[in-house]
Amino acid sequence: MAQIGFALPLEGYSRGLTPGAESPSTSPYMSNVRPRDTLEGWIRLGQRPGMKKAYTQQIGGGASPIVWIGSVTSITG
Amino acid sequence: MLVTGGIRTSNKTVWAYKDDGTALWNYDTGGTVYGIAISSIGHIFVCGAAADNGDGNGTRNMWKLDIEGNYLTGAYVDSNATAWSIAVDENYVYVTHGVGADRYSHDLGSQAQIKSSAAAFGAINVDSSGNIYTGGGGTSNTIYKYNAAFVQQWTKDTNDGLKSIDFLANGDVIVCASDNEVRKYLADGSSPDAGTWAWVHPSSGHELRAAVDSNDNIYVVDWNGAAQTDKRFVELNSSGVLQWEIDRAGDLDAIVITTADDIYVVGDDVGDYSGFSVDVSGQALDDLIEDDATTLYAVDWTPLTITESRYKKTLVAISNNEVWYGPTPGQMAEFAAANGNFSTTKALAATEAYEKIFIANETNLKVFDFVNTKLNTADAGEKPCTRSMVLTGGTSSATMVVDYVDGITDNSAANIYGKRISVQTFSSGETVTGTNSDGNTVSFATSAAETAPPHWYNWTVFGNDTTNYGTMPTSASLVSLYRGRLVLNDDKNPHAWYMTAVGNPWKVLYDFNNDDQLSAVVHSNARVGIIGDILTTYIAISDDLFIFGCQNSIWVLVGDPLAEGQLIQLTNDTGMWGSRAWCIDDKNNLYFLGNEGIYRCSIANGLSKPENISKLKIPTLIKDLDLDKSLHRVVIAFDPVNNGVVITRTLLSDGTNTGYWLSLTTGGFFPESVPASCGIFSAHYYPATDETYKKFLVGCADGYIREFDNATKNDTTTASTTAISSYCLLLQKLGIDDNHRGMLRDITAITGGGASGGDFSDTDSIAYSLYKADDAETLVEDVIDGATAFTTGTWSGTGRKNKIRPRMGGVWGGIKLANSNASETWAINNISGEVIPKGSV
Numbered sequence: 001m002a003q004i005g006f007a008l009p010l011e012g013y014s015r016g017l018t019p020g021a022e023s024p025s026t027s028p029y030m031s032n033v034r035p036r037d038t039l040e041g042w043i044r045l046g047q048r049p050g051m052k053k054a055y056t057q058q059i060g061g062g063a064s065p066i067v068w069i070g071s072v073t074s075i076t077g
Numbered sequence: 078m079l080v081t082g083g084i085r086t087s088n089k090t091v092w093a094y095k096d097d098g099t100a101l102w103n104y105d106t107g108g109t110v111y112g113i114a115i116s117s118i119g120h121i122f123v124c125g126a127a128a129d130n131g132d133g134n135g136t137r138n139m140w141k142l143d144i145e146g147n148y149l150t151g152a153y154v155d156s157n158a159t160a161w162s163i164a165v166d167e168n169y170v171y172v173t174h175g176v177g178a179d180r181y182s183h184d185l186g187s188q189a190q191i192k193s194s195a196a197a198f199g200a201i202n203v204d205s206s207g208n209i210y211t212g213g214g215g216t217s218n219t220i221y222k223y224n225a226a227f228v229q230q231w232t233k234d235t236n237d238g239l240k241s242i243d244f245l246a247n248g249d250v251i252v253c254a255s256d257n258e259v260r261k262y263l264a265d266g267s268s269p270d271a272g273t274w275a276w277v278h279p280s281s282g283h284e285l286r287a288a289v290d291s292n293d294n295i296y297v298v299d300w301n302g303a304a305q306t307d308k309r310f311v312e313l314n315s316s317g318v319l320q321w322e323i324d325r326a327g328d329l330d331a332i333v334i335t336t337a338d339d340i341y342v343v344g345d346d347v348g349d350y351s352g353f354s355v356d357v358s359g360q361a362l363d364d365l366i367e368d369d370a371t372t373l374y375a376v377d378w379t380p381l382t383i384t385e386s387r388y389k390k391t392l393v394a395i396s397n398n399e400v401w402y403g404p405t406p407g408q409m410a411e412f413a414a415a416n417g418n419f420s421t422t423k424a425l426a427a428t429e430a431y432e433k434i435f436i437a438n439e440t441n442l443k444v445f446d447f448v449n450t451k452l453n454t455a456d457a458g459e460k461p462c463t464r465s466m467v468l469t470g471g472t473s474s475a476t477m478v479v480d481y482v483d484g485i486t487d488n489s490a491a492n493i494y495g496k497r498i499s500v501q502t503f504s505s506g507e508t509v510t511g512t513n514s515d516g517n518t519v520s521f522a523t524s525a526a527e528t529a530p531p532h533w534y535n536w537t538v539f540g541n542d543t544t545n546y547g548t549m550p551t552s553a554s555l556v557s558l559y560r561g562r563l564v565l566n567d568d569k570n571p572h573a574w575y576m577t578a579v580g581n582p583w584k585v586l587y588d589f590n591n592d593d594q595l596s597a598v599v600h601s602n603a604r605v606g607i608i609g610d611i612l613t614t615y616i617a618i619s620d621d622l623f624i625f626g627c628q629n630s631i632w633v634l635v636g637d638p639l640a641e642g643q644l645i646q647l648t649n650d651t652g653m654w655g656s657r658a659w660c661i662d663d664k665n666n667l668y669f670l671g672n673e674g675i676y677r678c679s680i681a682n683g684l685s686k687p688e689n690i691s692k693l694k695i696p697t698l699i700k701d702l703d704l705d706k707s708l709h710r711v712v713i714a715f716d717p718v719n720n721g722v723v724i725t726r727t728l729l730s731d732g733t734n735t736g737y738w739l740s741l742t743t744g745g746f747f748p749e750s751v752p753a754s755c756g757i758f759s760a761h762y763y764p765a766t767d768e769t770y771k772k773f774l775v776g777c778a779d780g781y782i783r784e785f786d787n788a789t790k791n792d793t794t795t796a797s798t799t800a801i802s803s804y805c806l807l808l809q810k811l812g813i814d815d816n817h818r819g820m821l822r823d824i825t826a827i828t829g830g831g832a833s834g835g836d837f838s839d840t841d842s843i844a845y846s847l848y849k850a851d852d853a854e855t856l857v858e859d860v861i862d863g864a865t866a867f868t869t870g871t872w873s874g875t876g877r878k879n880k881i882r883p884r885m886g887g888v889w890g891g892i893k894l895a896n897s898n899a900s901e902t903w904a905i906n907n908i909s910g911e912v913i914p915k916g917s918v
Contacts, residue, residue, distance in 0.1 A: 001913050002912050004811075008908075012743065028857050029804070041787070049789060052793045059397070059782065064396050068395040069394045071393060076118055
């Protein structure tokens with residue numbers, strides 16, 4: 001009887017070699033997971049963070065893509 | 078920061094404190110202070126008894142200080158002795174005095190009369206719609222409501238002079254007059270004179286002042302003057318019903334409630350303290366401002382600190398032919414002057430430079446200017462303005478250093494943009510003069526008072542003077558800043574790049590005679606005799622390296638183009654996809670989408686040759702993405718919050734997307750996708766001065782700015798939320814070799830969270846599906862094709878799960894973990910099992 005561990009694919013996605021020849025720390029089939037979890041920020045497999053609106057305003061006033069976003073520093077005092 | 082004002086003590090009348098009561102600074106107006114109002118950018122407006130504090134500025138009853146307590150300007154309201162109350166909004170300052178109420182511009186220069194009165198006015202305030210409420214103090218017993226154009230809406234008889242005005246969330250008005258009452262008036266004016274309701278102090282002779290918190294709770298302070306008993310601090314609910322009160326010795330004259338609903342009150346000293354914080358839950362006042370010789374009549378609060386007010390970092394976003402920016406933290410608003418003045422359906426690039434945003438939008442070259450003051454004139458005058466000259470207002474004595482003008486033609490209109498360096502401001506109709514760089518006298522009359530930034534205007538050469546300043550490219554879609562030069566391309570000559578003169582974005586003329594090595598320059602990247610490659614990307618690496626990404630090559634400019642700089646071809650093995658498909662991480666590694674995948678090169682010590690980091694793990698990346706510049710937007714952006722690189726390809730037409738998260742913690746690529754409405758079109762790490770807003774932001778397909786948030790378990794779409802579908806396949810060989818099977822007898826999983834509840838956050842459920850096959854490729858194919866699993870189940874709860882005993886045999890085994898439930902997320906620590914031999918295949 002042998003003890004085995006299913007390695008968590010913390011090195012991400014890989015399709016460069018045939019399945020089985022890849023590093024066990026990779027996976028050929030995955031989506032929306034990251035190697036740092038959202039619960040405690042630890043390095044372990046977990047679902048990616050969700051997207052939330054950072055501002056309530058809809059830029060452009062309608063469903064149109066934001067083609068550029070940036071910031072500018074200016075002196076006030 | 079709290080700012081208080083009151084009786085002159087030790088030649089001081091205005092005092093600033095941290096929220097914990099630590100003294101910061103003080104200022105002397107020369108007389109008693111009765112009112113304080115602080116603007117959103119930390120300017121402090123003070124009103125009180127007329128006084129001359131000997132600083133050479135004469136008698137005033139209004140003062141404007143900066144956030145460090147330095148005097149900026151002042152005014153003498155209607156030559157009357159005392160200014161009693163003051164309020165401020167984004168545009169104006171409102172003040173009451175002995176003969177009514179006035180409105181001023183923020184520089185206290187432009188005055189407009191709201192109401193003239195025979196008797197003194199007391200309180201004044203302005204609601205979120207710009208409606209002004211004010212009215213009588215002393216013997217005048219009326220509250221007035223005016224709209225922003227000073228048109229009276231209604232009046233009520235308050236039975237005594239006004240002491241305070243504040244607002245409920247719906248705009249209804251909470252008013253205190255001197256007759257012991259707190260009254261509510263409906264904003265529409267339909268309440269009777271006695272108010273919709275009134276709370277009456279049990280004793281007579283009390284002057285009350287009230288403030289409202291964000292939950293419409295009303296807090297009341299009490300001044301009684303001579304009497305020293307029955308002075309109360311009171312909480313009422315929004316219907317005027319008493320919640321609790323405390324009886325204390327000593328008057329309380331003013332109250333302020335912060336944006337976090339912290340409450341501070343000031344008044345007479347009690348036990349050596351004249352300022353207190355309110356403990357609502359404990360129904361008590363806690364000592365805060367220690368001064369046993371001061372009576373304080375006024376208080377206001379600002380979230381700004383002294384260091385923050387020196388500069389600001391404004392977020393800017395562009396969508397739907399509109400430019401939006403954040404004039405106040407946490408809010409975005411449209412800058413209306415830019416509306417429709419350019420086209421977001423055309424290629425657009427922008428860069429920050431000189432406190433402005435420079436935009437290259439093909440034939441629309443624009444400037445969004447956050448620094449300059451603007452003057453306009455109907456006649457630019459005989460002698461033209463030149464850059465860096467000083468202009469002085471003949472009436473106001475205001476002064477400005479010229480940055481840019483859009484016209485220099487005599488008898489023609491012009492706008493002049495420059496940095497005002499005086500406290501005084503330019504007024505309408507005054508003659509402005511100066512000496513230009515040729516030694517000639519410039520003179521013109523202003524058509525209007527100065528306009529404060531921001532401004533939106535065409536990016537042209539100085540004065541549109543092509544003879545002396547050159548000709549801008551007619552169409553450009555790349556822009557950057559390098560060594561003080563703005564760098565543009567020319568869509569009509571796609572191999573050519575322009576660099577403006579150093580420190581002068583308004584000059585593109587090559588003028589070595591006058592500008593020496595600082596001159597503007599035009600060049601291309603090619604061997605002699607060959608037309609250069611088409612430019613696709615500009616990347617400035619501080620002031621040392623400038624990268625020209627081209628279609629099939631990459632060039633690097635080391636140093637300055639006119640001061641012994643070198644132009645080198647870094648590689649012709651790959652080009653760069655485009656202006657948003659690159660980023661630099663916190664270790665000075667450059668990542669970009671090249672011709673054959675994702676590349677990385679170090680810029681820490683010079684520039685290394687790019688390395689294709691996706692080739693080994695995702696050899697078909699480019700084929701899979703099937704890129705087409707007419708169909709797709711590619712964004713590559715470094716997210717310092719989560720320590721990785723976002724790589725996305727988004728369909729321009731509807732936001733449908735695919736991409737990867739490149740983890741800089743483990744070096745792996747992790748496939749990701751988001752809902753189409755959240756498809757990423759732009760990204761920016763916003764280094765806000767307020768930590769609350771310092772975030773990695775993405776500009777999305779539906780016009781919303783979003784962030785990746787660890788506490789958010791769904792994706793927030795335009796008007797709803799969408800569950801995140803996450804899954805991952807773990808492969809494990811069960812047999813001792815390819816010709817022997819193993820039997821997976823049992824599996825144990827440990828999911829995230831430790832014990833349920835507790836200090837560590839708990840995972841939600843994880844669905845598992847087990848697969849087996851005699852070769853790994855067949856197993857993976859079965860999973861992808863959705864074949865029936867050997868067995869399935871769900872791990873619910875946290876920590877070590879009960880063993881499952883699948884007794885599954887094969888050469889290879891696989892576990893697919895998944896969750897697509899709304900409002901759930903998961904994390905797993907490890908999965909282990911026991912295998913026994915099963916025999917030959």
